[in-house]
Amino acid sequence: MSRAPFTTLMAAAIACTLTTPFAAWAQTDTPPRPAPPTVDTPTSSDLDAELFYQLLLGELQLRENDPGAAFSLLHDAAQRTQRPELYRRAVEIALQSRAGNAALSAVRDWVRAHPDQEEPHRYELQILLALNRPADIGTPLRHLIRLAPADRRNDVIAAIPQTVARTEDKSATLKALQEALKPALADPHTAAAAWVTLGRLQLANGAPGEALRSAQQALARQPHSPTGAALALELVEREQPGAHAAFQAFLQTPPEASGRARLPLHLTFVRLLLDQRRWADATQELDRLRRSTPPPPEVWLLQGLLDGLQHRPQAAEAALQRYLELAQAQPAEDNRPGRTQALLQLAQMAEQRQDYAAANAWLDQIDPGDDILAVQLRRATVLARQGQLDRARALLRHPPARNDAELRRQWLAEAQLLRDVGQPTLAYAVYTEAAARFPDDADLAYERAMAAEKTGRHDEMEAQLRALIARQPDFHHAYNALGYALADRNERLPEAKALIQKALAAAPNDPFILDSLGWVEFRLGHHAEALRVLRDAYQRRPDAEIAAHLGEVHWAAGQHEAALAIWREGLRLNPDNPTLRQTLQRLQVTP
Template identity: 45%
Template sequence: MPDFLRRTTLARLLSQGLTVAVMCSALAAASSHAQEQPAAETPAAAAPIYNSELDAPLFYQLLIGEMELRAGEPGNAFQVLLDAARRTGDEALFRRVIGIALQARAGDQALIAARAWRQIAPESTEALQTTVQLLLGLNRLPELSEPLGALLKLTAPDQRAGAIAALPRLLQRLPEPKRVLSALEPVLQPYLLQPETSTAAHVSLARLNLVAGEATAALGLLKAASSQEPGAEGPALVALEMLSSEPEAEALVQAHLKAKPASDFVRLAYGRALARAQRHGDAIRELSAVTQSDPDMLGAWMSLGALQLDLRHPKEAETALNAYLERAEAATRDGKTNPEAGPEARQQAYLLLAQVAEQKGDLKAAEAWLAKVGDTKELLQVQYRRASVLARQGKLEQGRKLLQSLPEQNDDDIKSKLTAEAQLLRDAKQWRAAYEVLGAANKRFENDANLLYEQSMLAEKLDRMDEMERLLRKVIALKPDYHHAYNALGYSLAERNTRLDEAKRLIQKALELAPNEPFLLDSLGWVEYRMGQKDEALRLLQQAYKSRPDTEIAAHLGEVLWVMGKQEEAKRVWREGAGRDRTNEVLKETLARLRVSL
């Protein structure tokens, strides 16, 4: 009988979904082909004979199963073919049966077939993988531990650590993360003690704990992994995710970079995390180190340019962004595939360079950069920059109309347009008009914490302090973890030198929610100064200014230095602040009140 009629090949045909008619044709062709073959000239040249295990009852059973499926009876087909799979032990038949169940959206039946497959072939990696995938799909987490543990045992030793490291990504979309943790903790526990898998197991368990809200346990696991293998990236990368909520996590990142200074990927991620935490000075230090170590790491140049722009260092921002564009264009010419050199990334650089030109007062150059952007997903950002250029040219109303004419596809688009228009008016110091825009927005979208917060900031500009406090307390009630609201209310009290104990409690609450954020440290330092605690105020303000050398923080730090008799140092700090933004209202008011001339 011809080779292609062996049982495994027939099962493969079944797994490919061939119809009964094709099966019959194949069998007929096989029979005809066998009859037409010429006899071998010598016994030595005879092809080996394979006896098919496809006997008449099995063929009939497969035929009936496929006919039931074609007739629209997947349940019957499933039962008939599952029985055949159990009797023959053919893995391809099990695949076919599971496929039938899944097409019929019968997950429980698919799981029954997968478990039957495991009983027939307990060492089959594919059977275990299928069982695990089905349990995940059915969200039957308590049943996951045994097959997942068996699968890890069957995984080749040199691949086991990678499989363990991949588990959190596999499970990240499942609901009820605490149940996921409970299911996987006993599976991973043995691998914590094995040298070749210890780091991966610690990191995976840490990530699962973090997602489940168990930050303390996650941090303990990361510390253990870092002490065992200080150069490992895994603990550092998970620690970066905890940077804003767990101050101790930063020490793990720093320990990794000390053990492995050339870890540019981790350093880049660290720099970006510092930037998100508003620690721009620290972020610039790390990103600059990356650009020196690996000048072709494009993301570092882009992030560095954005940070320098935010600090109002247009010259440094322009240098970094031009360095990014040169390397991105070179990579494109060389045919290198790099998403960070793609059109969307380059358009982002053009937008940033347009802002640089605005800061330098070169509105013609700003328009030229915006013209290079072309079609982009960031249409609002592009048009906002164009509106800003128009406003700086005395065409504020024209800029407003440009923003108002943008298309709206959903509520988020409408909110973004209104916020952008209010910001445009704020930049032009049109406080009342901006307040009215946000007031209308809050009537349209009630209880939106972001819109209420923005309106509260404008109420302060209009000296409506009671209204500001009312709006901020509403924000806190709606969103108790909105740290900006606690800080804004606490700072406003400190600025008016009233209810200072309450101001301090509010700002301390903000710092609990966002530890070490420079603007929050600045606010707390200012409260301490108002309360007469000059040494503590100086410590906090110096820490804030080191992390983010912002002009407003410079104004506060300079005042504390001035009243402590350190007048030359105060002037140096104020000059630095003025060099970034001479128009800053807080700095101007401070210098005028203290009668200081720079």
């Protein structure tokens, strides 16, 4: 019998569905409509009359809405001929009819028939993810890594965290992937990428300490690895002890070794140091960046932000203007976010010295559409400082929000404005309005409770936080806020300590929760323990409020010079901090 190409015969005989993406099968409740045929074109065929009839009958059964019979016919044909395109077709029919276990059975037969082809392993991985069986994904992933070309293997490994990001059982996922990555971890060419991937999976599984050890292993094998440094940097952001040193070690490698990724990582590191108020470390890194050739313009932006945070307005303004000058020589799209940030900072400093015309002049230079709500908030603050609060609030609500996300942002901006200009009662009303519209928004509920505390509604604050805890037991900020409020009022101290300890169990390195714990220890009369905890908190995050508490414990212990020194540091950090100001006034101290 003469033979014809498989595609030619089937395309002539069949005009029905062939494929539906597995993701659509996994996510829809409605059977997909048939799609046009899409069959591979092999150079030869084993298509005899019997096989032709079997395939034709299978496709007709599918067209007659009997996918089970169609699958059986195609699956049997695939097993008899071992043809990859028939295995693929059987799998796709099962997926189209949402018969996940049948699809998995067929794809595993395909894997056994063609273990060195990438496609069946990829299908198996996708089906296992769609079936939510993360414990079984290790085997196909290990084969996909093995089969990838050497020059793409690290890319395949790096893509794993995103591939498995939606699995529900993170622990099972991590266990399966630890096994899958063992060969890659032992291979010098893939070890760094594999350790980074393992670290990201550990981080997703809530194990930052293990993630740091994986980042250190990656950097030990490839000290200039940008991906290893990026993982360490993410842990710096989470204030994981040891992450700062790991990233610093990356910065000690020759700049050319890590390529173009080094500069954005270094700049992000400085931003994190600014967020964490680590002024000395930030200054050191900016000096290092200034010594590079040529120094990037962003150095002056970050220097301006640092000077502003340290209340050196003249130096900050000079640095920000220098950045704007240098940024003009760069493509506009490359520096728009930085330019907007510089102009907003300059406007804020002008507002603080009550030069409202200059503030508006800086805001006028921001390109339309660049973070419009931040610009509107700055303009609204200028109006409010001039006694035009109603106009300021109207500005933040114009134009009207187009969707819930914009409406939420507008409410948050308005509440922030009211807090900033000393209107806590009005801010509480805005939060109440927003919480009524978004009753399931935990962050809004928390902010509303904090606003209630600022207005003296202590019972309301407690009731709202307890409701939030009941609804979302893992919202550790609520435990900390309630515990600190009780400690600050010197009420129900054992209960306050228990609440704070529960928050600390969820975030053991959070300096503000440590501050709360130190404060409740002080209220309980445990001065030595309070000093230990507050020193730890202040070392992790130099902050004016923590300085207020640490100084008061020193003062109560008769260590007046130590107290004065800490308070002076706190005033340099933030001379307007209300907790520090109230502490000094209550103790009648002038540092």
